Structures are given as C-alpha cells and as structure tokens.
C-alpha cells in the first residue's frame with residue numbers, strides 16, 4: 304500500500320460485513336494493518352479475538368443498529384449467500400440476505416453519512432457470454448438466484464450513489480482463491496482437499512469450461528482502491544483477463560503439488576456459466592493491476608494446505624492465518 308493510500312485509510316471507521324469469511328479475513332487484516340478502525344458483522348466468529356465483532360444476522364434490524372452505533376465512514380459489503388448451488392436450493396433466503404439485507408444496509412449507511420461502499424458482486428450477474436470477453440457493458444442476464452440477487456443489489460447501489468451520494472462500487476469478482484480458503488467449496492479448495500485426503504477428484508462435465516482465477520490479495524487491492532478513490536463507482540470487473548479450463552487448472556495443480564490427482568467426470572452443474580472470460584480494462588485504467596499469476600498464487604495456497612493436519616482439512620478448518628497476504632505486500 305502506498306503512503307498516500309495508507310493516509311487515506313488511517314483512522315477510518317470501516318464496517319466489513321461477512322468479515323469472518325474467506326475474503327473478509329483478508330480485507331480485515333489489510334485494513335486493520337493500515338490503521339483503519341474495523342468493525343465486523345458476521346454470523347460466524349472471527350478467528351482473531353482482537354477484531355471488533357458484532358456476531359449476528361445483518362438482516363436483523365437490531366444487529367444493523369449496533370453496526371452503526373459509533374458511526375461509520377466506509378463499508379465493505381461481503382456478507383451474502385455466496386454459493387450458486389445453495390441459492391438454487393434456497394432462493395428465498397438468498398433474496399432476504401443478498402437483496403433485502405443489502406437494502407437495509409444501504410439505508411443505514413445513508414443515515415450514518417457513510418461516503419463509500421464496496422460490494423462483492425460477481426460476473427454471474429451477466430449470464431452466458433455474448434462478446435469475446437465480459438466487460439461492465441455486458442447485459443445483465445443472470446441464470447441463478449445468486450446472480451439475480453447480486454444484480455438486484457447492484458441496481459440498488461446505483462440508485463444510492465446517484466440519489467444519496469453514498470458512492471458504491473460493485474466489484475464483479477471472478478473465482479477468488481488464496482490463503483485461508485479451507486471452508487470453501489470452490490474448485491481450488493476442492494482440489495487441495497482431494498490431494499490432502501486422497502481419493503478421486505470429480506470434474507463437473509467435460510472440464511473444458513473456462514474460468515478466471517484472481518488471488519485474494521489482488522481483490523483486497525481493488526477493495527482498497529475502490530474505498531479511497533473517487534474514480535471508483537458502479538460496476539468494475541475484477542479478474543486477471545486470462546482464463547483457464549478446468550483441465551488446465553488440474554495440470555497446474557499437478558505441477559505445483561507433484562500430486563498425481565486421479566479424476567473422474569461427473570454431471571455438469573445446473574446454472575454453471577459455460578465460459579467466463581473477462582476484460583478488466585476498466586479496473587486497470589483505474590490503477591488496479593493483479594500481482595499474482597495462477598501458478599505463483601497456487602504455490603502459496605499449497606504451502607498452506609500441505610502443513611495442515613489431515614483432521615483439520617477434513618473438517619474444513621485449519622489455517623486461519625493469511626500467509627499468502629502477509630508474505631506479499633506492495
């Protein structure tokens with residue numbers, strides 16, 4: 304973080320919703336280290352007891368009231384139903400969490416005079432690709448309750464930016480990976496788990512589907528810029544711009560870990576986008592540039608997983624520290 308960026312962050316009261324989750328722990332550690340006064344609201348405890356935590360449901364008005372009790376300058380909004388499959392199974396909960404609770408948060412933010420909000424959105428707001436790469440100009444055509452509710456939240460934020468001056472930036476994240484993802488069910492975590500626990504890895508469909516993998520430390524960099532810089536508002540695509548097929552990911556994992564990694568092919572998952580190739584030009588023009596290539600990032604992830612107890616891996620717990628971030632600062 305540059306000295307100017309650090310000065311912009313120091314002393315700010317920042318509410319991080321979902322701050323106990325995978326991306327949230329990276330955000331909290333970075334903002335706290337830069338001198339922000341961070342407060343987390345999450346259903347789950349935060350592994351660092353020094354972090355100020357309001358444990359509860361963001362959709363509960365009394366919890367929301369506590370979040371804003373001592374004022375708030377900036378918000379990083381990460382709390383959500385985050386899984387596409389879970390959203391298909393629980394569309395009502397997904398709506399209440401991702402839309403209704405987001406609206407309540409925006410209302411509280413404007414009453415408190417918060418000036419900036421950064422939201423973790425997704426390229427799943429766009430649906431099937433209709434151009435060689437997904438940019439912010441892509442039509443919103445979500446395929447799942449997850450994508451639809453994230454799109455609805457983006458629309459609310461557009462209105463709160465224009466009508467009430469709460470500058471909102473929706474970071475449309477691709478597949479995020481990095482340290483501390485033991486509880487996740489995304490492909491990198493599933494691969495690490497398969498290698499540590501043994502057994503066969505299930506590839507959904509033919510494995511030709513392509514995705515863009517962005518490191519959590521690079522996402523944190525985007526969050527920082529979007530909080531502090533007036534140039535950031537509206538949707539911004541955050542991804543490396545280089546997509547890999549699932550089969551290419553498997554090869555990279557084999558190279559990095561030395562594991563044989565036997566696979567079998569299962570059914571394709573409903574609602575999966577066949578391809579995600581993104582164009583991050585807008586983010587780059589606004590000063591963001593990803594520092595990790597996939598194999599480099601993967602090496603850090605494997606270093607962490609390879610040292611965990613097998614029982615912890617099986618339980619989805621283990622590394623609560625964030626070595627990949629701590630080992631690599633700007």
Ligand SMILES: NC(=O)c1ccc[n+]([C@@H]2O[C@H](COP(=O)([O-])OP(=O)(O)OC[C@H]3O[C@@H](n4cnc5c(N)ncnc54)[C@H](O)[C@@H]3O)[C@@H](O)[C@H]2O)c1
Nearest residue numbers: 321323324325326345346360361381382383423476478479
């Ligand atoms: N991880 C990715 O690849 C990815 C990609 C695109 C977008 N995103 C978005 O980024 C955000 C963070 O994702 P993550 O991977 O860290 O997920 P995560 O599941 O690890 O973290 C989400 C956190 O939000 C909390 N939460 C959920 N509902 C809540 C509620 N009602 N009240 C309070 N807390 C609640 C959970 O307890 C959890 O700690 C999410 O909004 C997700 O949709 C993630």
